[in-house]
Amino acid sequence: MSDKQGRNDTCWCGSGRKYKKCHALIEEQMAIYRSKGCEVPHPGLLKTQQQIQGIRDSSKLNIALLDFIGDYVVDGVTTEELDRLIHEKTKEFGGIPATLNYNGYPKSVCISINDVVCHGIPSDRVILRNGDIANIDVSTIYNGFFSDSSRMFCVGEVSSEKQRLVDVAKECMELGIEQVKPWGFLGDIGQAANDHARKNGYSVVREIGGHGIGLQFHEDPWVSYVSKRGTGMLLVPGLVFTVEPMVNMGKSDVSTNESDSWTVYTVDGKPSAQWEKTVLVTETGHEILTY
Structure with missing residues (x-):
């Protein structure tokens, strides 16, 4: 350029x-x-002001979808019904569900319950029950721009152990986002998130992380949450990516369901929690786009 x-x-x-x-x-x-x-981003990863505004607009729709679905996350609802609601509301807003048919993924949203770490596929056989914790991960295309965020939802009355996991996972994400500033490094984010999880007796998934986003669903960089401060890609104004550490109550080991090639579980069967936001590196710090 x-x-x-x-x-x-x-x-x-x-x-x-x-x-x-x-x-x-x-x-x-x-x-x-x-x-x-140092590893520096390719210039093509740095978004223009026009592109940033497009991602902002997509992000507003993305967050509106998460706000909308919260009232329906109740005891007895199927994840298939939640997927239908997300799909219809996305279309009503003029958007496209980014996950639908992405590399063969069959649904419009990912819903991951209890020991499912991520990429849970909605089904009419999967029913939310009192005491469950569920991550709803919404990814949206609007006017050609991509956005991505997720929240944890507690169904009815959950145990104090699960509630604490959900709370700490959110804190891990927030502490990671605090490290997003120009001329820092991706490893700063991972270290902050991982240190907080470990301090609370939890572990962080190694194999799955955040990703660049905006012009495509998944772009560089890949964002690890078991990284070290001062390592990884340089954070440069205009870089957009997700911050989404996956925090396990037990060990960090995960496995993917062989039958569907998508659903990721904790190996020890203990719960996992995750929150996700899309973040822009600015000249003075950061902007949370999916706020």
């Missing part, structure tokens, strides 16, 4: 500033880190 830009031209990102006062400075800083051997 920079080789096509005059320093006094308006910056390619759409900020309205001159290139020399905008991305020229960012690219110079990236070059310094690259010379030190």
Whole structure:
């Protein structure tokens, strides 16, 4: 991008500033880190102002869907019914469920209950019961832009042990997001989330993490939550990705259901919890897009 830009031209990102006062400075800083051997994002991963606004608009729809479905997460409802409601409301809002037919995934939402870590497939045979904890993961396409977030829902009265897991998992996500700032590293996020989980006696799933998003459902970078501070990709303004540590009550080991190739379980059968938000790295810190 920079080789096509005059320093006094308006910056390619759409900020309205001159290139020399905008991305020229960012690219110079990236070059310094690259010379030190750091992993820096490909320029194509840095979103323009127009793209960021498109992701914001998609994110507003995404959050509206999670707000909507909460009233229906009750004892006795099937996950198939929740999927139908999400699908219909997404269409009503003018969006497209990003998961539907994605690499063969058959439904419009992922619903993961108790010991299901992620990618739980809705079914008329799966019924929510009092005491369950469920992660509902909504992914949305709106005007060609992608957004992704999830929340934990407690069905009726849950045990104090499950409630604590749900609360700590949310804290892990929030502490990870606090580390999102320009010229930090992805590993800063993982370390903060993992340290908090371990301090509370829990473990974090190693094999599955966050991901870049916006122009596609899954982009670089992959975001680990068992990483170390000061490692991983450099956080540069314009980078958009999800923060979604998966926290297990027991061991971190997981397995994938061979029959459907999607549903991921804890090996020890103990509950897992996860919260997810889409985050933008800004010049001064971060912006939570799926707020």
